[in-house]
Amino acid sequence: MEEKNLDLIxxxxxxxxxxxxxxxxxxxxxxxxxxxxxxxxxxxxxLLDWRLKAYKRLKVLKEPDWQKPKYPEIDYQDLYYYSAxxxxxxxxxxxxxxxxxxxxxxxKLGIPLDEQKKLNGIAVDAVFDxxxxxxxxxxxxxKHGIIFCSISEAxxxxxxxxxxxxxxxxxxxxxYFATLNSAVFTDGSFVYVPEGVxxxxxxxxxxxxxxxxxxxxxxxxxxxxxGSYVSYLEGCTAPMxxxxxxxxxxxxxxxxxxxxxxxxxxxNWYPGDKDGKGGIYNFVTKRGVCKGNNSKISWTQVETGSxxxxxxxxxxxxxxxxxxxxxSIAITNNHQKADTGTKMIHLGKNTKSKIISKGISAGxxxxxxxxxxxxxxNAENSNNxxxxxxxxxxxxxxxxxxxxxxxxxxxxxxxxxxxTSKISEDQLHYCQQRGLNQEEAVGLIVNGFCKEVLQxxxxxFAVEAQKLVGISLEGSVG
Amino acid sequence: MENKIKTDFxxxxxxxxxxEELDFKKNNLENFIKKGFPGKKMESWKFSDLxxxxxxxxxxxxFYTDPALKNLIDKTVIIKKFEHNKIVFINGKIEEIDxxxxxxxxxxxxxxxxxxxxxxxxxxxxxxxxxxxxNFYNITIKTNYSMKKPLIVxxxxxxxxxxxxxxxxxxxxxxxNSLLKIIDIYDEKSEKNFINTxxxxxxxxxxxxxxxKIDNSQNNNIKYSFNNIDQxxxxxxxxxxxxxxxxxxxxxxxxxxxxxxxxxxxxxxxSLNTDKHHEIRTSVNHLVENTKSYQLIKxxxxxxxxxxxxxxxxxxxEAQKTDGYQLxxxxxxxxxTEFNAKPELEIYADDVKCSHGSASGSLxxxxxxxxxxxxxxxxxxxxxxxxxxxxxxxxxxxxEEVKNYIKEIMEFN
Numbered sequence: 001m002e003e004k005n006l007d008l009i010x011x012x013x014x015x016x017x018x019x020x021x022x023x024x025x026x027x028x029x030x031x032x033x034x035x036x037x038x039x040x041x042x043x044x045x046x047l048l049d050w051r052l053k054a055y056k057r058l059k060v061l062k063e064p065d066w067q068k069p070k071y072p073e074i075d076y077q078d079l080y081y082y083s084a085x086x087x088x089x090x091x092x093x094x095x096x097x098x099x100x101x102x103x104x105x106x107x108k109l110g111i112p113l114d115e116q117k118k119l120n121g122i123a124v125d126a127v128f129d130x131x132x133x134x135x136x137x138x139x140x141x142x143k144h145g146i147i148f149c150s151i152s153e154a155x156x157x158x159x160x161x162x163x164x165x166x167x168x169x170x171x172x173x174x175x176y177f178a179t180l181n182s183a184v185f186t187d188g189s190f191v192y193v194p195e196g197v198x199x200x201x202x203x204x205x206x207x208x209x210x211x212x213x214x215x216x217x218x219x220x221x222x223x224x225x226x227g228s229y230v231s232y233l234e235g236c237t238a239p240m241x242x243x244x245x246x247x248x249x250x251x252x253x254x255x256x257x258x259x260x261x262x263x264x265x266x267x268n269w270y271p272g273d274k275d276g277k278g279g280i281y282n283f284v285t286k287r288g289v290c291k292g293n294n295s296k297i298s299w300t301q302v303e304t305g306s307x308x309x310x311x312x313x314x315x316x317x318x319x320x321x322x323x324x325x326x327x328s329i330a331i332t333n334n335h336q337k338a339d340t341g342t343k344m345i346h347l348g349k350n351t352k353s354k355i356i357s358k359g360i361s362a363g364x365x366x367x368x369x370x371x372x373x374x375x376x377x378n379a380e381n382s383n384n385x386x387x388x389x390x391x392x393x394x395x396x397x398x399x400x401x402x403x404x405x406x407x408x409x410x411x412x413x414x415x416x417x418x419x420t421s422k423i424s425e426d427q428l429h430y431c432q433q434r435g436l437n438q439e440e441a442v443g444l445i446v447n448g449f450c451k452e453v454l455q456x457x458x459x460x461f462a463v464e465a466q467k468l469v470g471i472s473l474e475g476s477v478g
Numbered sequence: 479m480e481n482k483i484k485t486d487f488x489x490x491x492x493x494x495x496x497x498e499e500l501d502f503k504k505n506n507l508e509n510f511i512k513k514g515f516p517g518k519k520m521e522s523w524k525f526s527d528l529x530x531x532x533x534x535x536x537x538x539x540x541f542y543t544d545p546a547l548k549n550l551i552d553k554t555v556i557i558k559k560f561e562h563n564k565i566v567f568i569n570g571k572i573e574e575i576d577x578x579x580x581x582x583x584x585x586x587x588x589x590x591x592x593x594x595x596x597x598x599x600x601x602x603x604x605x606x607x608x609x610x611x612x613n614f615y616n617i618t619i620k621t622n623y624s625m626k627k628p629l630i631v632x633x634x635x636x637x638x639x640x641x642x643x644x645x646x647x648x649x650x651x652x653x654x655n656s657l658l659k660i661i662d663i664y665d666e667k668s669e670k671n672f673i674n675t676x677x678x679x680x681x682x683x684x685x686x687x688x689x690x691k692i693d694n695s696q697n698n699n700i701k702y703s704f705n706n707i708d709q710x711x712x713x714x715x716x717x718x719x720x721x722x723x724x725x726x727x728x729x730x731x732x733x734x735x736x737x738x739x740x741x742x743x744x745x746x747x748x749s750l751n752t753d754k755h756h757e758i759r760t761s762v763n764h765l766v767e768n769t770k771s772y773q774l775i776k777x778x779x780x781x782x783x784x785x786x787x788x789x790x791x792x793x794x795x796e797a798q799k800t801d802g803y804q805l806x807x808x809x810x811x812x813x814x815t816e817f818n819a820k821p822e823l824e825i826y827a828d829d830v831k832c833s834h835g836s837a838s839g840s841l842x843x844x845x846x847x848x849x850x851x852x853x854x855x856x857x858x859x860x861x862x863x864x865x866x867x868x869x870x871x872x873x874x875x876x877x878e879e880v881k882n883y884i885k886e887i888m889e890f891n
Binding site for chain 1: 521524810811813815816817819820821822823825826837838
């Protein structure tokens with residue numbers, strides 16, 4: 001028994017589930033469920049109306065089907081749209097009041113909710129299934145006027161801010177999954193950084209799906225007011241289950257004049273077992289708008305988990321001189337599939353964007369980079385540079401590159417480069433000659449391949465991500 | 479449109495003797511009626527919404543051409559620069575086939591049934607072509623025969639027709655060790671027609687195909703051309719596209735590298751002005767190991783013109799040691815121009831070398847400055863830079879005669 005457990009842990013060490021009683025909304029998707037969610041969260045009427053409007057829209061929308069990884073039809077009526085630990089009827093005021101089982105879960109995950117153990121000064125908002133369980137370092141942040149709390153809390157405490165920005169980047173009329181999220185979103189993080197404030201620490205959200213048959217629909221809204229700066233990290237895991245679970249989050253970023261938002265993700269949802277059974281469907285909509293002049297949004301993502309990853313963190317460069325960046329490592333192994341990339345939409349003058357994407361596919365997996373660079377007629381003097389490299393390991397996997405390039409302005413430049421290759425025998429030989437075994441050699445080469453992106457991650461994450469890259473590829477060589 | 483197309487179909491094929499052939503045409507007609515002209519919703523027509531372009535520029539189209547129309551070949555169109563064999567289409571009907579420069583028994587021309595290739599069902603324009611194409615020829619180049627002179631296919635449209643779809647097809651079989659040079663030249667005396675051309679090339683071992691598509695005469699027609707090239711062992715295909723004269727033109731090249739050591743080269747230039755809209759879509763399928771493909775597309779856009787390039791390299795799991803390359807470059811001269819590209823790689827084999835690049839932007843100010851500081855005026859400098867940009871592609875043409883001809887019509891000499 002012990003040994004078996006160890007094996008499992010080696011494969012996916014976050015695969016355990018927490019045995020905790022939970023309250024769920026009735027199965028299925030209908031107006032009553034939406035009203036139930038809204039009621040449990042004690043939401044104001046405008047938000048319920050907003051949700052219902054999204055639901056109405058959802059009924060006429062069709063699921064998109066142009067993506068490369070196909071999946072069996074999802075029965076939206078067979079899902080729970082709300083699940084919360086039972087002890088959460090009233091959100092605990094203090095950490096001590098929190099269910100010890102929850103604390104234990106986060107301890108296992110390596111996420112310290114206990115502020116005394118202060119890890120590197122990162123403020124964490126932990127989301128368990130549908131609710132946010134704890135937010136740390138609140139006092140320090142309040143001192144700077146920074147709001148960092150769950151979105152449900154923000155709806156209660158800062159309704160004006162939420163009302164002003166919610167749905168401005170991803171409107172409820174967007175595509176199917178974004179609209180679904182708007183109708184049934186449960187929790188997520190809310191960040192507001194006031195004018196001229198440089199956030200003194202990394203903000204981080206940790207997402208965990210625990211209950212089975214549940215979809216997780218969180219919504220994150222980050223607003224960086226004029227001249228502010230914030231760096232935000234996101235991590236995610238889920239237990240190992242045989243069925244596929246849906247995760248359809250929406251993330252909205254708003255950067256006003258001279259503001260900068262750095263958003264990093266290390267996505268490690270359960271990828272399914274070696275034969276491709278189970279795993280998370282990660283269908284996430286992430287979009288940021290550089291609303292003000294001289295603003296900057298930078299996405300960094302390390303995608304190693306999920307059975308299917310389907311997301312395009314995007315930047316709308318509306319303000320003049322604004323900058324959008326996208327750094328991505330996507331690794332697929334076994335039967336994982338990914339269709340990911342970015343969209344850079346240049347609207348303002350002198351806007352710049354940079355895309356660095358590294359894809360690695362091994363085993364029987366399939367990886368697609370799909371990106372859009374669109375320079376509109378008014379985006380004078382804009383620039384884009386795109387580089388996407390793919391690395392193939394073995395001849396059972398696929399790597400695809402599908403960039404869409406639209407240039408409608410004669411003063412703007414777009415450059416795009418892409419390569420596909422495998423690890424060369426020469427490189428392997430060189431490393432092995434110097435005493436590394438094959439696996440170490442591959443690890444070293446892959447880390448070098450990803451270095452440009454790993455460098456963009458905040459320190460604490462970079463170390464973890466580097467290890468993750470190694471683990472994800474274990475057993476794929478030789 | 480549906481009623482119109484049905485009555486036109488019946489008018490065209492009244493008293494048509496071959497029942498089987500007619501059934502095939504009817505199926506194709508149904509497929510076209512079901513799908514209609516392709517629009518933006520189809521991935522392969524994302525950048526050029528043909529159904530909208532046709533609605534906006536042409537409106538209601540005729541599908542019937544009166545066979546009794548007088549079809550005289552306009553001799554002034556025939557190229558005198560170099561000797562060549564010719565096939566002349568007038569309003570979609572073949573009026574002359576002439577292989578006078580070749581040995582008689584080495585070229586076989588046979589009238590056949592239409593291109594029974596059904597593997598492109600998605601392509602409704604091919605269905606349209608299959609349905610309405612009336613006379614269809616197979617041309618076979620026999621084993622070990624290299625054609626002495628190029629074959630020029632003239633596509634002429636005379637004044638008698640207008641607002642009409644013109645469908646034409648040809649099929650070429652290149653037997654072992656044979657060589658074919660083919661040049662497409664258009665001449666239009668009528669405006670607002672939809673011209674739909676389909677070629678099928680089948681290359682046996684060691685065969686070489688040199689395929690030049692020249693769209694140079696200024697006209698207001700909407701054109702679509704589809705070439706399918708199947709290649710066996712050691713074959714080489716070279717396609718060059720000059721996209722310049724028509725109001726709208728989409729060239730599609732579908733290349734299947736079925737034999738080891740086969741290679742495909744596709745080069746193209748867009749030189750557009752006014753509100754022209756042109757596209758090249760390529761799809762190179764590497765199906766077996768040790769195959770090679772190279773694509774180079776360059777574009778210069780002025781006024782309100784638009785160009786699009788969709789290039790796809792597909793590598794089968796068996797196609798190890800594939801070498802695939804794509805490069806598309808564009809210079810936008812006017813602020814109302816637009817360049818769209820979708821260079822796509824779909825790769826299922828690991829030991830491959832595949833890459834693509836795409837760049838678009840304005841004419842380099844530094845280069846202009848350099849030339850002006852050496853005494854050229856702005857206009858001369860611009861012309862020199864653009865011709866240098868294009869010559870990079872034109873110099874890749876392996877046939878001297880054709881290369882010089884293209885340089886001449888582009889005024890680069």
